[in-house]
Amino acid sequence: MSPVHRADVTAAPPAPGKTPAPRVVSGLVVRTRGAGLSLRVPGRSVAVGTVLLAVLIVLMGVSLTTGDFELSVTEVVQALTGSGSPGADFIVNTLRMPRLVTGVCVGAALAVSGGILQSLTGNALGSPDVIGFTNGSAVGALTVIIVLHGSMTQIAIGALIGGLATAAAVTLLIAGRGLQGFRLVVIGIGVSALLLAVNSYLITRATFQEALEAQAWLLGSLNNRGWSQANAIGIAVLVLLPVAFLLARRLAMVEMGDLTATALGVGVARTRTLLLVVCVALAAFATAVAGPIWFIALAAPQVARRLTRSSTPALVPTALMGAVLLTASDLAVQRLFTDALLPVGAATGTIGGLYLIWLLVTESRKSRA
Amino acid sequence: MTGNRTPEPRLRADNLTLCYDRRTVATGLGVDIPDHSFTVIVGPNACGKSTLLKALARMLRPKAGEVRLDGAAIASYRTREVARRLGLLPQSSTAPGGITVGDLVARGRYPHQRLLKQWSAEDETAVVEAMRRTGVLDLSDRPVDDLSGGQRQRVWLAMVLAQQTPVLLLDEPTTFLDIAHQIEVLDLCAELHARQGHTVVAVLHDLNQACRYATHLVVMRAGGTVAAVGNPADVMTAELVQDVFGLPCRIIDDPETGTPLMVPAAPRRPAPDDTDGRSPAAAGLPAARR
Numbered sequence: 001m002s003p004v005h006r007a008d009v010t011a012a013p014p015a016p017g018k019t020p021a022p023r024v025v026s027g028l029v030v031r032t033r034g035a036g037l038s039l040r041v042p043g044r045s046v047a048v049g050t051v052l053l054a055v056l057i058v059l060m061g062v063s064l065t066t067g068d069f070e071l072s073v074t075e076v077v078q079a080l081t082g083s084g085s086p087g088a089d090f091i092v093n094t095l096r097m098p099r100l101v102t103g104v105c106v107g108a109a110l111a112v113s114g115g116i117l118q119s120l121t122g123n124a125l126g127s128p129d130v131i132g133f134t135n136g137s138a139v140g141a142l143t144v145i146i147v148l149h150g151s152m153t154q155i156a157i158g159a160l161i162g163g164l165a166t167a168a169a170v171t172l173l174i175a176g177r178g179l180q181g182f183r184l185v186v187i188g189i190g191v192s193a194l195l196l197a198v199n200s201y202l203i204t205r206a207t208f209q210e211a212l213e214a215q216a217w218l219l220g221s222l223n224n225r226g227w228s229q230a231n232a233i234g235i236a237v238l239v240l241l242p243v244a245f246l247l248a249r250r251l252a253m254v255e256m257g258d259l260t261a262t263a264l265g266v267g268v269a270r271t272r273t274l275l276l277v278v279c280v281a282l283a284a285f286a287t288a289v290a291g292p293i294w295f296i297a298l299a300a301p302q303v304a305r306r307l308t309r310s311s312t313p314a315l316v317p318t319a320l321m322g323a324v325l326l327t328a329s330d331l332a333v334q335r336l337f338t339d340a341l342l343p344v345g346a347a348t349g350t351i352g353g354l355y356l357i358w359l360l361v362t363e364s365r366k367s368r369a
Numbered sequence: 370m371t372g373n374r375t376p377e378p379r380l381r382a383d384n385l386t387l388c389y390d391r392r393t394v395a396t397g398l399g400v401d402i403p404d405h406s407f408t409v410i411v412g413p414n415a416c417g418k419s420t421l422l423k424a425l426a427r428m429l430r431p432k433a434g435e436v437r438l439d440g441a442a443i444a445s446y447r448t449r450e451v452a453r454r455l456g457l458l459p460q461s462s463t464a465p466g467g468i469t470v471g472d473l474v475a476r477g478r479y480p481h482q483r484l485l486k487q488w489s490a491e492d493e494t495a496v497v498e499a500m501r502r503t504g505v506l507d508l509s510d511r512p513v514d515d516l517s518g519g520q521r522q523r524v525w526l527a528m529v530l531a532q533q534t535p536v537l538l539l540d541e542p543t544t545f546l547d548i549a550h551q552i553e554v555l556d557l558c559a560e561l562h563a564r565q566g567h568t569v570v571a572v573l574h575d576l577n578q579a580c581r582y583a584t585h586l587v588v589m590r591a592g593g594t595v596a597a598v599g600n601p602a603d604v605m606t607a608e609l610v611q612d613v614f615g616l617p618c619r620i621i622d623d624p625e626t627g628t629p630l631m632v633p634a635a636p637r638r639p640a641p642d643d644t645d646g647r648s649p650a651a652a653g654l655p656a657a658r659r
């Protein structure tokens with residue numbers, strides 16, 4: 001006995017006359033004639049990215065031209081191309097440029113690291129500084145400063161090892177259970193608190209001089225960053241960001257849940273592992289060269305996603321947003337608080353703290369609504 | 370039931386042992402999904418019917434036995450290749466915040482796309498067709514967050530249809546929907562099965578809906594074993610329901626379709642004194658105060 005099917009109730013009959021199909025997806029579609037190549041260009045993300053890039057270039061220009069010694073744009077360009085006066089050359093190429101490159105790269109690295117983690121965990125708090133990676137880096141750095149009395153490079157290596165080890169430990173703690181969002185965040189926060197205690201203990205064991213140095217590192221700063229730091233983070237960003245951008249499409253699919261993503265042909269476990277490695281490496285390198293800089297990783301992806309109104313993790317605008325935020329913060333502490341030698345971490349901490357409060361207030365309102 | 374004389378169906382579960390961590394849900398479970406059937410899996414809570422569906426969709430690796438798809442172990446395929454042959458609508462999926470209906474349905478094309486082939490003409494045709502068939506084409510610019518539960522379920526169904534797989538697995542597609550939307554979704558599934566020749570496998574809770582829509586019924590009992598399989602009209606008996614669900618009932622003909630209709634037996638409680646064996650409504654009295 002075959003059931004009665006009330007067929008045409010829900011489905012509109014296909015209209016053969018209506019050949020030009022309505023546009024169903026957002027963004028521009030670019031196709032080559034042979035259909036060998038077809039791309040979807042998210043218009044709003046491209047626009048936001050362009051504006052952010054313009055802002056970043058302006059910020060970089062201001063950073064290079066202003067300060068204790070004002071330089072004209074021409075002088076800066078001459079210095080950069082190697083034909084400037086010795087004074088301008090020193091100011092631009094030795095003092096300002098490495099700091100600027102470090103800031104831009106660290107900002108981008110932290111933002112993308114946070115963007116990946118927030119997307120993987122499905123949680124706005126899933127950020128490397130909240131779930132302990134940054135405190136892990138701090139343990140590594142403080143150990144080098146206080147116990148081993150190492151150089152700046154050794155401190156960076158210590159921070160790198162500390163961050164990676166913490167990430168490995170957190171991953172092991174949730175192993176076998178999948179990298180489920182809430183679990184990762186909660187365990188990460190626990191590990192973070194534990195590591196904070198270790199840091200406090202290390203500082204109590206330090207001499208006054210060591211404690212000062214440790215405290216300076218812990219605030220996160222771009223002061224006195226030279227080409228060795230700029231090159232290290234520059235190479236890390238050049239290698240890791242393209243990998244992250246390539247994996248962004250899969251990341252967008254994983255956001256829909258493991259079952260749905262697998263059903264649509266995404267190797268979820270492999271994608272998560274790859275992305276987590278990229279995320280951890282970016283955060284560890286950034287923290288190694290600049291110390292812990294709070295809240296860029298937390299705030300930049302959220303702001304970028306709200307601006308682009310993108311339904312996918314918009315990693316390119318996120319990277320630009322991180323670079324803009326950190327460069328602007330650094331410019332602010334350099335030019336507005338000239339005498340205080342305020343570390344940039346203080347500025348991002350203030351901005352980020354306000355942002356976090358706003359986020360929590362609006363999110364809780366939304367969930368109550 | 371898993372006789373070797375008939376040619377192997379596209380999708381078959383062969384002697385599966387299914388476990389979550391250390392808890393064993395089923396052992397020796399074998400089910401054939403007849404090609405071009407609308408197969409419905411029913412059974413009491415926690416009998417492993419959703420677990421079986423998960424195994425069929427390669428979401429759960431069996432401890433023993435194997436799921437076979439098109440003559441080969443499903444585990445031997447690349448996951449993207451499976452996604453071109455078999456679609457799954459899980460019980461719950463997360464729509465990315467702010468995504469539009471069109472963009473969400475378009476994600477069903479993922480297994481057919483490449484990094485530099487993100488939106489071909491075929492993708493567009495498939496998505497428009499899937500949206501037309503589920504009646505969500507007019508909603509394509511609307512954010513999924515704004516839709517009602519029934520509309521949202523049709524959007525997810527459209528996404529799975531856009532995947533253009535010959536086999537569709539649906540895990541309780543009617544949960545959280547009111548009765549009108551349940552029927553709407555089931556009608557749609559029946560239409561896909563009847564018109565497009567899709568093989569549809571659904572886990573359902575409602576026995577009467579299962580009997581009405583299924584061409585092939587798989588009844589599971591607690592412990593993850595199959596109690597009966599076949600055409601609902603042949604399979605559905607009062608004894609089976611008593612055996613599997615522990616529920617006394619009568620089976621009558623559905624007045625609309627003639628398919629089996631399960632009517633639970635009324636509990637034989639001692640009649641309340643004041644109504645003399647009749648319910649208040651039957652006695653023409655206002656609802657009794659307790």
